[in-house]
Amino acid sequence: MSLLLQDATSSIPREKRTLREKSMIAADDVDLSWPPSAPKVSCNADPSFNMTDTSHIERLHTYDLELGATEAVQKHISRQVVATKPVSQRKLDFEHSRPRWLREMAAEATGVFFYVYPGIAATATFILNEANPAFGSLFQVGWAFAFGIAFAIITCASTSGGHFNPAITICFAIWQGFPWKKVPYYIFAQIFGAFLAALLLMGQYHEQISAFSAASVASGKGLVYNGGPASILCTFPGATQNNLGYLFMNEWFVDSFIGIVIWACLDPANPFVSPAGAPFVIGLAYANMIWGYADISISTNLARDLGTRMVAAIFFGREAFTYKNYSWIAILVNVPATIFATAFYEMLMRDSLKKIGGGHAQHEDGEEGLHRHLTKTMSVMENGTTAVTKGKEGL
Known part of the structure; x- marks a missing residue:
């Protein structure tokens, strides 16, 4: 047998022999007698020999697992994948039958709820545990509102557009062609969402707020003041803040700052904010203003303040x-x-031609109107390309 194997494989170079051929050569050294003799174990074996060392095993250099192992791995992976359930016609019919206005109102109310609920909860923790800073801080309140806004946009903006602020809804109607007939019920839904958030918080914190209210009344401070029970839900000026003009300007500048940031994030020609990053940038704009100006009384949102203030009036007078x-x-x-902030952006910072060039809008008169504009402001060549003319615009 040894001679046959040697003749069959002697002509094949060692490096090109397959694993099967190598095993055939090695078979000559196997004892085929029956019954097999017991293995001889030497007590003086080399102590450096490692039974787990597999470096002597030669593998085929195909960079693949053996077929059986590959199939086992594939079956294991496929068992972890849940197949997508087919969409039934019944479900499609149901979704088609839902009124569009109802979906938009539900999304706006839910979005404002997502924005207000964590914010006033963090405020409650901060005010109710003022003596123990481990339970809250102004920094925590800012982050709660920031992430609440981000979650609201991520969750609901695809359904309603993600306004969540009556001022933003009105600005969309002024500058972006949002239907004016939708403005009233958008605003109603936004206020209702804040109202529900405040009502739910009063239920969840009922015991703590009741105890705090009793202590506040006993100390002669009352229920409505900056840092009091009612201020958990909405804003009140401090004891020394009696100048309404000063409070007006504080609110004006803070809201203008936030409005410009929002409008910049919504500008499709702005290369610095992606759609995925916009919710967090807008949330951080709110948080920045809270960190900087909450101490001197700011509101930042009609719906957030009015909805929660109505609940405060129910419970605190x-x-x-x-x-x-x-x-x-x-x-x-x-x-x-x-409105002032968005007008500032629209009149001084908006680049509508870049917006059209990016495919995000079109000229009101179509291609002909765009060509007419380019002819007026630029030299249009015969091949359709454009070159900037040297004139007053280029100086």
Whole structure:
């Protein structure tokens, strides 16, 4: 047998022999007698020999697992994948039958809820545990509102557009062609979402707020003041903040700052903010203003303030609207300030030609109108390309 194997494989170079051929050669050294003799074990074996060392095993250099192992791995992976359930016609019919306006209102209310709920919860933790900073801080409140806004946009913006602020809804109607007939029920839904968030928080923190309210009344401070029970839900000026003009300007500049950031994030020609990053940038804009100006009373959102202020009035009395005559600033100033901010961006910073060039908009008169504009401002060559003319625009 040894001679036959040797003749069959002697002509094959050693490096090209297959594993099967090598095993055939090695078979000559196997004892084929029956019954097999017991293996001889030497007590003086080399102590350096490692039974787990497999470096002597030669493998085929195919960089693949053996077929059986590959199949086992593939079956293991496929068992972890859940097949997508087919969409039934019944489900499609149901989704088609839903009123569009109802879906949009639900999305706006849910988005404002997602924005307000974690923010006022962090505020409650901060105010109710003022003596123990481990339970809250202004830094925590800012992050709670920031992530709440990001989650609101991520969750609901694909359904309603993600306004979550009456001022933003009005600005969309002014600058972006949003239908004016939708503005009232968008605003109603936004206020309703904030109202629900405040109502739920009062239920969850009922015991703590009741105890805090009793202690506050016993100390003679009342229920409605900056840092008091009602301020968990909405904003009130500090004890020394009696100048309404000062409070008005604070709110105006803060809301204008946020409005410009929002409009820049929504500008499709802005290369620095991706759609995926916009929710977090907008949230951080709110957080920045909270960290910097919450101490001097800011509101930043009509729906957030009015919805929660109504709940404050239910639980803490009408003083929630009359305290220092401040409520109208918290509720209304956000709207003209945001209109001012978006007008500033539209008139001084917007590049509509870049927006058209990126395929995000088109000229109101179509290609003919765009060509007419380019002819007026640039020299249009015969081959369709354009070159900037040297004139006043190029100086």
